Amino acid sequence: MHPAFSVIFLTTLIGAAQGLFLALFTAQSYAAFKLLPQPDAHAFYGQGSLLALLLLVAGLVASFFHLGHPERAWRTATKWRTSWLSREVIVLPAFMGVVFLYGLAHWLDWHPVLMTLPGGLPVDPSAILGVAGTLLAFALFVCTAMIYACLKFLAEWHSPLTVVNYILLGGASGFTLAAAFAAATAPELVGFLAGWAAIITVLGLLSRGASLVRNARLKPKSTLQTAIGIKHPKIAQKTQGFMGGSFNTREFFHGQPVAVLRGVKWFFLLAVFPLPLLLLLSGMQGGIGLLVAAFVVQYAGLLAERWYFFAQANHPQNLYYQSIA
Amino acid sequence: MTQLALVIDLNVCVGCQACVTSCKEWNTSGSAGPMVDQNPYGADPTGTFFNRVQTFEVGEFPNTETVHFPKSCLHCEDPPCVPVCPTGASYKRKEDGIVLVDYDKCIGCKYCSWACPYGARELDEQQQVMKKCTLCVDRIYDMTMDADDRKPSCVKACPTSARLFGDIHDPQSAVSIAIREGGGYALMPEWGTHPANHYLPRRKTRITIHEDELERADNPLKVDRQLPRPAMSEPTLDDVTTW
Numbered sequence: 001m002h003p004a005f006s007v008i009f010l011t012t013l014i015g016a017a018q019g020l021f022l023a024l025f026t027a028q029s030y031a032a033f034k035l036l037p038q039p040d041a042h043a044f045y046g047q048g049s050l051l052a053l054l055l056l057v058a059g060l061v062a063s064f065f066h067l068g069h070p071e072r073a074w075r076t077a078t079k080w081r082t083s084w085l086s087r088e089v090i091v092l093p094a095f096m097g098v099v100f101l102y103g104l105a106h107w108l109d110w111h112p113v114l115m116t117l118p119g120g121l122p123v124d125p126s127a128i129l130g131v132a133g134t135l136l137a138f139a140l141f142v143c144t145a146m147i148y149a150c151l152k153f154l155a156e157w158h159s160p161l162t163v164v165n166y167i168l169l170g171g172a173s174g175f176t177l178a179a180a181f182a183a184a185t186a187p188e189l190v191g192f193l194a195g196w197a198a199i200i201t202v203l204g205l206l207s208r209g210a211s212l213v214r215n216a217r218l219k220p221k222s223t224l225q226t227a228i229g230i231k232h233p234k235i236a237q238k239t240q241g242f243m244g245g246s247f248n249t250r251e252f253f254h255g256q257p258v259a260v261l262r263g264v265k266w267f268f269l270l271a272v273f274p275l276p277l278l279l280l281l282s283g284m285q286g287g288i289g290l291l292v293a294a295f296v297v298q299y300a301g302l303l304a305e306r307w308y309f310f311a312q313a314n315h316p317q318n319l320y321y322q323s324i325a
Numbered sequence: 326m327t328q329l330a331l332v333i334d335l336n337v338c339v340g341c342q343a344c345v346t347s348c349k350e351w352n353t354s355g356s357a358g359p360m361v362d363q364n365p366y367g368a369d370p371t372g373t374f375f376n377r378v379q380t381f382e383v384g385e386f387p388n389t390e391t392v393h394f395p396k397s398c399l400h401c402e403d404p405p406c407v408p409v410c411p412t413g414a415s416y417k418r419k420e421d422g423i424v425l426v427d428y429d430k431c432i433g434c435k436y437c438s439w440a441c442p443y444g445a446r447e448l449d450e451q452q453q454v455m456k457k458c459t460l461c462v463d464r465i466y467d468m469t470m471d472a473d474d475r476k477p478s479c480v481k482a483c484p485t486s487a488r489l490f491g492d493i494h495d496p497q498s499a500v501s502i503a504i505r506e507g508g509g510y511a512l513m514p515e516w517g518t519h520p521a522n523h524y525l526p527r528r529k530t531r532i533t534i535h536e537d538e539l540e541r542a543d544n545p546l547k548v549d550r551q552l553p554r555p556a557m558s559e560p561t562l563d564d565v566t567t568w
Contacts, residue, residue: 001439068433068453075430076411085436086411153405153442153516221515222442224381228394229510229524232383238391241345241377244370247447251438316513317444320379320396 001154002251003310006066011144012173012302013059014092015166017052018137019174019200020181021099024048025130026196027178027189032121039186041106045126048181049103052174056096084150088143095136102129141167148309155218156313161211168204169272169305173298175200176276179283180291187286194284194291198277201298205273208305212265215312222316237323248321254311264308271301328402328422329460330493330521331477332500332509333395336528337487340378340393347482348376348397348458355463357428361451373449375458376479392527395488397479398445398458399512399520400424406437406446415455422494422521423462428454442516460490493521 024045030036039045064070076089105111111124145166148157175197182189224235240249254261276298283290352375353360362372376397383390400417404424407415414430415437417423426437426446431454438446438455446457461477464470474481480488491500500523503509509523540557 066434068435068448069431072412072430072432075413075432076434079408079411079413082408083411083436085409085434089411147436150409151440154439222513226513226515228381228392229512229526230381230383230392234383234385236382238380238382241342241379241396242371242374244364246371246374247438248444251435251448252444315439315444316442316516320444 001310001313001315002254003307004066006062006064008303008306008310009062010059010066011166012170012299012306013055013062014140014144015170015302016173016177016299017055017059017099018095018140019171020048020052020055020177021095021102021133021174022137022171023175023178023193023196024052025102025134027182027186027193028126028130030192032127036192037188039182039189041109043185044182044189045106046103047185048178049099049106051177051181053096053099053103056092056099060092060096084143084146088140088147091136091140091143095133095140098129098133098136102126102133105129138167141170148313153222153316154313155221156215157309159211159214161207161214164207165204165211168200168207169302172197172200172204172272172276173295173302176280176291176295176298179280180288180295183283183286183288183291190286190291191284194280197294198280201273201277201280208272220314220316222319224319224322227316227319237320239325240321240323243324248317252315252318252321256311261308261311264304264311268301268304268308271297272305273301276301326422326494327420327492328400328494328521329465329491330400330422330500330523331397331460331480332489332491332493332503332523332525334487334489334503334507334525335392335394336525337485338378338393338395338483339485339487340380340391341484342378343482343484344395344479344488345374345376345378347478349374351461351464351478352459357463358449358452360456361449363450371450373447373456375447375456390527395479396443396445397522398424399443399518399522400458400460402519402521403517405516405518406441409436409440411436421492423460424457425459425462426455426457428452428456431455442513442518443520465490493523 027036028045031038067073076086079086080090105126113122113124115123117123142163145163149159149162152158175193179190179193179197182193225231276294279290279294279297283294349360360373362370364370376395379394379396381392381394383392400423404417407417407424412430412432414427416425418425433448433453433455435448446455449456464478465475467475476490480490489500489503491498493500493504495501503525504523507525509525511520511523
């Protein structure tokens with residue numbers, strides 16, 4: 001497939017935003033149970049939510065560049081019964097709304113006790129919004145990943161590993177960002193967040209590695225024989241019917257030599273996993289520069305990871321476009 | 326239930342591209358807007374087409390065969406491009422099974438093209454909506470045309486009658502009979518899309534002749550063994566007398 005930068009930015013930006021929100025609410029939950037010190041709610045939860053919201057808006061803006069008719073985007077909410085893309089379009093603004101309200105509740109110090117849990121733990125609106133946001137964040141990960149994983153023709157994507165990768169890689173970048181953000185606003189949480197960022201990064205390496213191994217062993221289901229229905233081991237295309245390009249040759253081929261693909265793969269394998277891990281572990285004591293570098297390196301790596309994700313997918317329609325003349 | 330479809334006879338197609346040009350001509354002139362070309366006279370011309378004819382070489386020299394392969398939307402009975410559409414712009418008509426795109430609802434997200442294993446859909450660069458073969462839906466129901474003309478324009482254009490058009494759910498239709506009796510097959514059956522369009526395979530006409538059919542077993546010159554058995558090259562009684 002031809003990697004589209006609009007979609008690469010959409011999926012990586014909202015992934016980081018979802019991970020960041022999950023990190024914020026994880027920290028709040030731990031703090032509620034007195035497992036972590038209480039940070040400055042204004043700065044950490046309030047501004048942190050604003051940062052997540054900005055990433056989500058940036059992702060949404062990027063997604064519009066993928067559309068031929070962005071002014072009709074509102075129509076995409078109609079087919080949620082069958083289309084994962086439609087579901088994503090519904091869940092994304094819902095998640096943005098909850099992140100906004102969650103940040104607002106912390107920003108305005110709006111903490112009326114709505115009810116008390118059996119252990120005597122007070123529940124305020126931010127806790128309820130946090131739970132709702134957590135559910136929506138995971139729903140959004142599933143929707144985004146299922147857009148790709150549900151396409152059975154694209155064997156490289158058609159796997160539960162796609163969903164696991166989107167959750168873990170988005171989570172890793174979000175927790176890394178949260179650690180860097182905490183270094184500036186809530187230093188007491190840096191160790192906790194950086195630790196979790198490192199753990200999720202390692203899990204992400206396992207699942208992404210598993211999908212790379214899986215994809216390397218794939219055997220295409222369709223062949224030239226089934227594509228044109230002629231049973232002969234030797235079939236060669238002589239012409240695809242035109243000499244200039246067409247949508248079929250532009251949209252489904254990445255057009256890069258194998259060396260570029262391999263280079264991008266090794267770059268993201270380094271930039272998404274070991275380098276941020278090193279930076280996270282060395283920045284655990286609160287080195288803001290190291291933690292910011294960890295996020296920047298990991299995010300750059302994720303851009304390459306997403307590019308590779310698209311480029312590696314081999315569409316069966318390509319069988320019909322092997323030779324110009 | 327009706328399922329309109331094309332049946333394309335690869336045994337007859339000569340790869341003349343007449344269906345390609347007549348399809349473009351008819352559909353670029355319709356009310357749905359033109360199928361625009363970019364750089365039509367430049368070095369790298371490109372544009373929207375609903376139908377293409379490709380050519381494949383089967384076998385190894387000298388035992389090769391050239392197969393011309395017309396390719397357009399197959400109007401699948403279980404079209405994978407329809408459920409993924411987020412706006413409902415892609416739909417399959419209940420009444421005749423044609424898969425269509427509502428150009429006023431399409432947002433140009435290209436997702437349906439990813440979901441089609443055949444590469445049957447193309448984004449129109451100017452209108453920025455997804456386009457594909459409509460089976461000339463604006464032709465086949467046009468009562469102002471002669472009944473003979475109410476067929477897709479590719480079918481009308483084919484000089485060798487390689488393209489048949491009809492309802493594959495009607496067992497007595499010409500297309501159903503052609504599929505049934507001519508060994509019609511669907512493309513990429515492994516995906517379970519159940520394409521409505523079918524292809525008829527290349528066929529060779531062969532007669533099997535056995536040895537005893539070359540020599541008349543009842544030749545009276547030989548049956549009673551009274552005369553020496555004539556050589557194979559000798560004339561038989563059939564050749565020398567009218568009886």
